[in-house]
Amino acid sequence: MTGKFYGLGVGPGDPELITIKAINIANRVDILIAPETASGKGSIAYDIIKGHLVDERKIRFQTYPMTYDANKLDSTWNENVKEIMDFLKQGKDVAFITLGDPMIYSTYIYIMGLIKKMGMEVQTVPGITSFCAAASRLNLPLAEGDETVAIIPAAYDCENLDEIINTCDNIVLMKPSKGFEKIVEKLENFQLADKTVMIQKCGHGDEKIYHDLREVEKDKVPYLSMLITKKRGE
């Protein structure tokens, strides 16, 4: 019998912001895959879960280089999928841990797609998203009453950004480090810069919060950053 594949959201950074379900499954499976962006660089997802593990020997690090080039992804990542498939075919249960929530902009989505295609049983366990963690950290409601919310991956050039800013009440711009100045300029043009909060590395030891975007060091915006804009104000 083949094993079962799990995706486990471990939340945004605080080791206490992980669910009972993710911990229980992590301790039950045979192999726990922890992704790192370069070999030996370490895994944030692993740092979050490690204190909850009964036996750390099941951990297996896999390298997933960060790239926006879909072709490059295929060749490097497929080797990792092959390794996972080998474990599953040996009847071993495998869990893949992922920062935040597995169904929102994660590497896991891509891996899950391939594993599902090969007929394996898959179960995904949700995690606390970075934007929910940030909103709670700031006591800043993300959505009240009839308000709509847009989630935008700011690492990409969003073609419809103007329309979205025009139509949605609250806007979450995730990972705005690339092109940060352009994004701030746009918010200023829409007269929304002063209705925007920035949070960098929410829940991590070196977390920073900016209620005034002019105070942000524009060339030192970390990858795990986020802007939350509320049109009706706080």
Place this chain on the structure above:
Amino acid sequence: MTGKFYGLGVGPGDPELITIKAINIANRVDILIAPETASGKGSIAYDIIKGHLVDERKIRFQTYPMTYDANKLDSTWNENVKEIMDFLKQGKDVAFITLGDPMIYSTYIYIMGLIKKMGMEVQTVPGITSFCAAASRLNLPLAEGDETVAIIPAAYDCENLDEIINTCDNIVLMKPSKGFEKIVEKLENFQLADKTVMIQKCGHGDEKIYHDLREVEKDKVPYLSMLITKKRGE
């Protein structure tokens, strides 16, 4: 010294989808407020957390009638806030439990606003949102690569609904029981009905999933329902 006020997200329904942090704080505080829509009707948030409580005697039920009338809210709810304030002034730490995530369409947002205004210390602990839980349950990515996501509270008439459907890649329509037929008609007009999944009472015992909206009993849509539309398909 006054007590501290906490908002604890308990997640969407599965008692295992609660964070370690919410459980720890619930067990540490003096009073745990569980909201119910009518006196004696019971609290879904309480049902989720009760198995994790060391001492159930700290539970205090408060009634929050469901209404979309903001004036009516004020008069009924302020009595509950007064009770919370009395506990805080006695130096007791109080936690308010809330379904899903506290910063997304929750009663807690309103309560938190009043308590903060009165100068009390507030800490909010995020929870798994219903839409993240639904996406994981379906192994359906909510956002991949450059995709944008809109969250829409379908219980209200959303003026910009057409524009949002036009501009965002993925659309989450929360609580569409009111006016369900009109919403489905709109999705059909946009040729998006067959790119939409419905999930009712995700993670609860009587959960239902519909990949074909024509199979939904239109007059029996439960309050805790959701539609997830992905323009580019699954």
